[in-house]
Amino acid sequence: MTASTATQPNRVDGAGRLTPANPVRFSFDGDTYHGLAGDTLASALLANDIHLVGRSFKYHRPRGILTAGPEEPNALVGIARGAARRQPNVRATVQEIHDGLDATSQNRWPSLTADVGEVNDWMSPVFAAGFYYKTFMWPKKAWDTVYEPIIRRAAGLGVAPDQPDPDRYAARYAHCDVLVCGGGAAGLSAALAAAESGASVIVCDERAAPGGALAFETDARIDGQDGHRWATETAAKLAAMDNVRVLPRTTAFGYYAQNFVALAERLTDHLDEPAPSMARERLWQVRAKRVVIATGAIERHMVFANNDRPGIMLASAARHYLNHYGVLIGRTVGVYTANDSAYAAAFDLKRAGADIAVIADIRDTVDPALLEEAGRLGIRVLTHHAVVAAGGKLRVSSIVVRPCRGGSRQVIPVDALIMSAGWTPSVHLFSQSRGKLRFDEDGRRFLPGEYAQDCASAGACNGAANLAATVEEGLAAGEAAAKAARPKATAKPLSIKAESGGSWDGLMLGAGPNPEAGKVVKAFVDFQNDVTEKDIRLAVREGFHSIEHVKRFTTNGMATDQGKLSNMHGLAIAAEALDRPIPEVGLTTFRAPYTPVTFGTIVGHGRGALFDPTRRTPMHESHERAGAVFEDVGQWKRPWYYPRAGEDMAAAVNRECVTVRKSVGMFDASTLGKIEVVGPDAAAFLHLIYTNPFMKLGVGRLRYGIMCREDGFIYDDGVVGRIAEDRFHVTTTTGGAPRVLNHMEDYLQTEFPEMKVWLTSTSEQWAVIALQGPKAAEVLAPFVGGLDLSKEALPFMSVAEGTFAGVPMRLFRMSFAGEDGFEINVPGDYGRAAWDALHDKVAEAGGCAYGTETMHVLRAEKGYIIVGQDTDGTVTPHDAGLSWAVGKAKDDFVGIRGLKRPDLAGGGRRQLVGLRSKDGSTVLDEGAQIVADPNQPPPMDMIGWVSSSYWSDNCGGPIAMALVEGGFDRMGETLYVPMPDGVVEVEVRDTNFWNPDAESDNG
Amino acid sequence: MLLIHCPYCEEARPEIEFRHAGEAHIARPADIASLTDEEFSRFFFYRDNPKGITFERWRHLHGCARFFNAARDTVTDKFLVTYPAGEAKPDLVEAANENAKGAT
Amino acid sequence: MAEAMTIERRHPLAGHVFAGTGVALTPAHAAFRTSLRCPSASVPGLSDALGVALPRTPKTSVTEKGRSALWLGPDEWLLIDEKTDPMADLGGIDALHAAVDISHRNTAILVSGPGAADVINAGCPQDLSMEAFGTGACSRTIFGKAEIVLWRVKPSVFRIEVWRSFSDYVFGYLAEAARDGG
Known part of the structure; x- marks a missing residue:
């Protein structure tokens, strides 16, 4: 040794x-x-x-x-x-x-x-x-307090990790002519035939080494050599071909529509010390023109009392451990079988030095050649005998053998038992592909029947009778797949001679003969879910006659097993109890994944920073350097406020708000959506898309526009500038940019295709700086070339093209704050430098940068809405107090008919009003409900809700906007807002809290 | 993930490049402003939900960005045919034959 | 006064580099880019004006004298030119069209090396074999959760055009995928 x-x-x-x-x-x-x-x-x-x-x-x-x-x-x-x-x-x-x-x-x-x-x-x-x-039905309360916590603690298998997964996972889309699932004799033959015909091939196998059953079938000869050696050499030959990708340790776990197959490749779990750069697993999403399913067959266990004792295993597994790994699983081994293949296992074990205590075969007649060989090796064979029970607890120590029809018991000491009830073709992937299975009466098994996709099964999963048939089917499937994928390629027919001394004949479905039935014993059908033969009979007795119901009641074949071992036995027992033939009872659905897949593999690269794009404006680094606190707005990072030393959020926002109105403030508005609308029909198109009239908007002028859906509800808003007769610069809300463009494209392409106009997103072409406040023009002037900033030359709500510090600029004179102000558009790459240059001048003038919170407060002081905050998809322009923006003379626009619906045009609508807390200090909760009578018993009659609410230093107190039933007719009324700390009394007023006579109001 | 044949790109492309866009062949009435409430509700709110063949709109949003129409079987989830927006509903027998030819 | 001022131009991917086994990632130079839209009838006139024949076959591009026209849709082309602005050549053209300057909307990443296609396939679902996506092929498509325009400029060099705010994500995703061995 x-x-x-x-x-x-x-x-x-x-x-x-x-x-x-x-x-x-x-x-x-x-x-x-x-x-x-x-x-x-x-x-x-x-x-x-x-x-x-x-x-x-x-x-x-x-x-x-x-x-x-x-x-x-x-x-x-x-x-x-x-x-x-x-x-x-x-x-x-x-x-x-x-x-x-x-x-x-x-x-x-x-x-x-x-x-x-x-x-x-x-x-x-x-x-x-x-x-x-049945048990945890009563008392009802005990479910939450007693039953569920206990069940949850007891349930589950294994302990989940409690730290973030430090591994990396990879993902790859791949395309090929032929995907071969399985690298056994059939799969390798198919891959070889397809590859030699010139097809691009991916062949995967879940094991580390190719060959499948050839690993233990040592009597197999292929192409004149040992089967396993042939498999190894064939896989190496394939791997060396340019048109082939061989993936070991890779499980085809899901078969989806149109030959889309998911593979999980395990890359590092077998390595001592994987390099940190290596991904642990890789998800392959393969689109194949043809798929060859060569997934083999799985041996079944025998169902008898205590068949789960350690030391009891499948005959093929024992043979695998001996012939591949050199491990003898026991010294005194019993054999319980209904299938010839267990004999080969017994003979191999015997030759390696084990005692074969007995071969108990439930069949009456057995191939004489096998009996002869057993005799030659001195192995006792008991035909028509069953193992009815196993003794021992932590390891099998004995088996009880009886004739199938009853008779005297023999207790035979063993330290291991190997068993075979025959082979179940692995039809999981075929079934996932939505193919229909057919029941093979002779073989008592389900085989691929009607195909739903462009695939073929080959080998043991297709019911091939022996190794020669397996290889032949593989070759034929591979050649046919290559020909189908590449009709013009010249096929290169291969011929491979294969033979095996072993036979896989004979089978048993359901529980073994059990003359001791009735005792309290456990004969397991599904080991993983602890489902016994009795459980399945019980389910049928209790009225579960559909196999899908039996499965759910007993959990047979659920979870990761997915029926690999348990399905056929469970089905046979249910069919017997129901007294119906197996094909009538039917199979449960095979679901993906075939074997468990880690979350990491499913997620792939998309974790951490790569989970979702984080979008930053060109000026982002300047904001960071200025100490901005950022707010997530969709995928965007936007500066929320810029706290200075000692300031909390409220202090910073108050300072920023006051600064803008007193001197000047600047704001990064780059995230606004922008769409360039170009073409002779540009104005006519916008006239249809917006509620406002656009035909007569002059070149160089801006208009605030509202966009509805056909139902009449506000969809988005923004400012539209006419750059030229045939060119408009449209802005949208930050969050609305993609859907507004989609909405406009939809109408343009499918409803108004005759219009000569095109839409292009320019959201990121322009970096945008909003410069607002009484000193805005003075601060801006030194940077501007080619433009006169006087109000005569560039009045409020106008747009002009010039230069900013020498680079092209589109300058909008407009304000979302109710001040004199500008929105400065410069090409994106210049955004950062423009911001920095302007910021110096703003600071010199006593101004500051402000963030989204200040922007919100300033616009609320003016009663300007934010779509999505002050609207909720059921607010019309009229409800929002924007009737002036709906063109009265227009005979068509999107939403024109919706606005006339009786429920939209009638009374009782919730309308946007201002609210002022009567105590002069309480800032209402956004989203809080509004009632007319605070003393009514619950459920109270809620007549509206608070949509925007802020503290405003400029206005000297809290301000709020709300949607209130009949709000326009309630001016001056007192309403009540119940909040967690008590009911707040509010007065209804208009929404314009600041400087109501400003020029900016006359949009 | 399905493969969808884009009639403008003239090839089958992965589903994640596309976006579904509701039922097809519902034209916005030219005189929409003068519809009765009943007519408007039929146009705007009512949709078919057939088991079997459905005509629907798709947009090759992350491709050529065109809207187009498709006939799809909701039982098998298979596309029978796709065709440019604005074309009349196709003859599905002929389309099925074309499809069969294209597949071989 | 304003004319005397100059401000710095900053590339969205300034400072980004990656070189791995089998693949390198390089931010492309700044370029003039135009989104060109027009009906079929305008194609000859616009091709003449631009000096590049606008391709009419889906998924193809044409490059002449440093100016490239990429077919993106039946009435849509992406023009890329590092030297001269296509917008300037379209100024006085009568043929019906819409041209929009998107030079700063997009940026680009060059993915080069024998592993380039595999790395891109870490996030892009299209078939990138030479048969399906040969040299010169181009298409708007998906990479991870971002929209891109993918263009194979050489057998082992792809150009990925992407909106500037997605470029950091796309570069990071490509670099992560490239660590997987290309």
């Missing part, structure tokens, strides 16, 4: 394909063990004679390793790599070991061998299927 196997009692010299010279250290539940490079955690644990690896979900039964692949329902462990990298429910049969791997068993306390939760197993008569639904 070599040094590395000295500590691995079940490692067999000369068996398997791993290299004894490559030992790997890992830990399980705190103890250190050795395995070999290439081991899975399961094979390494078995090499160390550890079968017990976890506790089951519901009953906390001790569980071992059932399989050697991704279908594993029992051996789910927690894997940690440092404090932050902890992943629960990792399948030990998939996780490859590496130096330092840290694995922990789950669902047990205080330890794996002594678990308190096991009480659930003893109390299982009360925990039968549907237990939750």
Whole structure:
């Protein structure tokens, strides 16, 4: 024995394909063990004679390793790599070991061998299927206080990590002619045939090494060589081809419309120390012209009492552990089978040194060749016998064997039992593709029937009878797929000779013959969800006759199992209990993902700063440098206010508000949406889109416009400037920019396509600085070229083109604050420098920069609305007090008919009014409801709500706007606003709180 | 993610480039201002919701930015045909044949 | 007085660089860009005026003497020229059209190297094989959560045109994807 196997009692010299010279250290539940490079955690644990690896979900039964692949329902462990990298429910049969791997068993306390939760197993008569639904009904209150907290604590498997995931995840869209899902004999044959025909091919396999069942079928010969060697060489040959991408450790987990298939590739979980730059997993979203499904078949377990004891596993898994990993899973091994393939496993184990205590075969007749070989090896075969129970608890210690029709029991000591009830074709992906399954009566299995997409199944998943058929189907599917994807390419037909000594004949569905029926025993159908044969019978007895209902009542085949092991047994038992044929009972739906996928893989690159774009204006760095506090407005970061030393938000906003009205303030308005409307019909188009008249707006003039939807409600607003006869500069709200352009394009393209006008977003072409206040013109003047800023030359609500510090400028004389003011548009790349230059002059003049909060207060002082704040999608221009903006003489505009709807034109509408708190100090809560009588009993009659509310130093008190029923007729009335700290008395007034006679009001 | 054939880009493109835009072939009446309440409500509020073939508008928002129409089967989620805005409803038998030809 | 002043022009991606295995990211030089819209009948006249034949085939571009016209839609082209402003050549043209200066709306990132297509496919769902998206091909499309115009200027060089405020996101996403090995 070599040094590395000295500590691995079940490692067999000369068996398997791993290299004894490559030992790997890992830990399980705190103890250190050795395995070999290439081991899975399961094979390494078995090499160390550890079968017990976890506790089951519901009953906390001790569980071992059932399989050697991704279908594993029992051996789910927690894997940690440092404090932050902890992943629960990792399948030990998939996780490859590496130096330092840290694995922990789950669902047990205080330890794996002594678990308190096991009480659930003893109390299982009360925990039968549907237990939750029946038991926690009464008293109702106890649900919140007692039942749910307890159930939540007890439920779940494994412990979720409590720190942010430090790993990176990648994503990739890919296109190919042929996607091959599965890298076994069928998949590799298909990939080779497609690739040789010139198609672009992606072939993926969930395991680390290609070959599928060839890993354990050592009697397979392909192209004259050992099957596994052929697979390895073929995969290498494919990987070297320019038109092929081979993806190992990659699971095709979801099959969506039009051959869109999602693959999860695992990149680092098997590495000792992955480079920090490496992504842990990569999501592939593949669009394939053709898909070849070559997903193989999964062996079924036998259903008998205590069939979940550690040491009991699938026959193919035992063979896999021996022939690939060199691990003998037991010394005295029983075999329980309904299928020929378990014989090959038994023979391999025997030749490797195990005692085969017995082969119990439920069939009457068995292939004489198998019996002969068993005889030659000295193995006792009991045909027409069943294993009716297993003894032992933390590890199987014996089996009870009886003739199928009853008779004397034999108790046979074993330390492991291998079993096979036959093979279930993996039709998950086919079914996800919406293909219709057909029931194969002879094989008692579901196979691909009617295809819904451009795909084909090949090999064991398609019911291929043997290896030769598997390879032939693969070649044919690959060639056909390549030809379909590339009709003009010349196919290169391949021929590969394959043969295997093994047979996979024989099967059993449902519970095994059980002459001891009636006892309190657990014969598991679904190990992961702890569903027993009895649970399924109970569900049928309780009236659940649809297989979908049985599934939900019992949880059979739910969660990550997705019916890999449990489906056919559960279905057969339900069909028997219902006394209906299996195809009539039908299968439950196979859902994606085929195996669990991490959230990281689904999210991919889109986390942290890349979760969503963060949009910044050209002046952003200047705002940062000035100490601005930012506000998120959609994806934009906008300066909210600019606090100076010692100022809180209120102090900063008050100062900014007063400064603008006393001297001058500047504001970054770059985020405003802008649309250039160009063409001979530009004015006519805007005339239809806005409620206002636009035909006669003069060149160089601005107009505040309101846009409605066809229903008559305000959709957006903004200022429109006429730059030339055929050119308008339209502004929209910041948040409204994309939808307003879409709205305008919709009308232009589909309702008014004859109009000669085009729309272009210029939102980001221009950086915009709003310069507001009595000193605005004086501050601006030194920068301006080519323009006269006098009010005669550039009156209020006009626009002109000139230069700002030598760069092109569109200058709007307008104000959203009710002052003399400008909106200075310069090309984006100059925004930062223009802001900085102007800021120096503003500061010299005693002014300051102001943020969005001050902008809101200033416009509220003037009663200017903000669409989306003072409107809610049910406010008309009339409701908002903007009737003047609706062109009376117009015979058409979007919304003209909606505004005439009786409920919009009639009385009782909520209308926008101003409110002043009578106490002179309380700032109303935005969103607060308004009542006429504060003393009425609840539910009170709410007649409106507060839409905008601020403290205004300029006005010397709080100001508010509100939508109030019949508000225009309530001027001077007293209303009441109930707030958390008491009812506030308010007086209704108009919305113009500041300087009502200003020029800016005559829009 | 579906593939949608854009009649302007003349190829099938990924669904995330597109945006659905409601039922197709509902023209805004030229004399909209003079509609009765009943006529306006029919035009603006009422929509079909068929099981089976539906005619709907899409916009290739993140592509050529054109609006176009499509016939789609809501049961299979398959597009039968797409065609430029403004064209009449297509003959679906002929369209299905065209589609079949295009697919081979 | 104002004429004497000059203010600095700042590239939205100033200071951004990335060089990885198989792929490099470089902010493109400032350029004149025009969004050109016109009916089919105006195409010959505008092509003459611009000195570049506006392509009529979807997903194609034409470059002549440093001026490129990218087909974006049946009546829409993106003109890019680093040296001279196409707007200037469209000034006196009678043919019906709409031209809008968007030189500062967009910026561009050059993605180059053998891994360029794979890196872009980390966020872009289109088929970028040479067969489907060969040299000169261009299309408005999606990258992550941003809209871009993707243009293959050489077999292993793509130009990504993007609105300026999305450029930081797109550059960051490309750099993150490029770390994945291209």
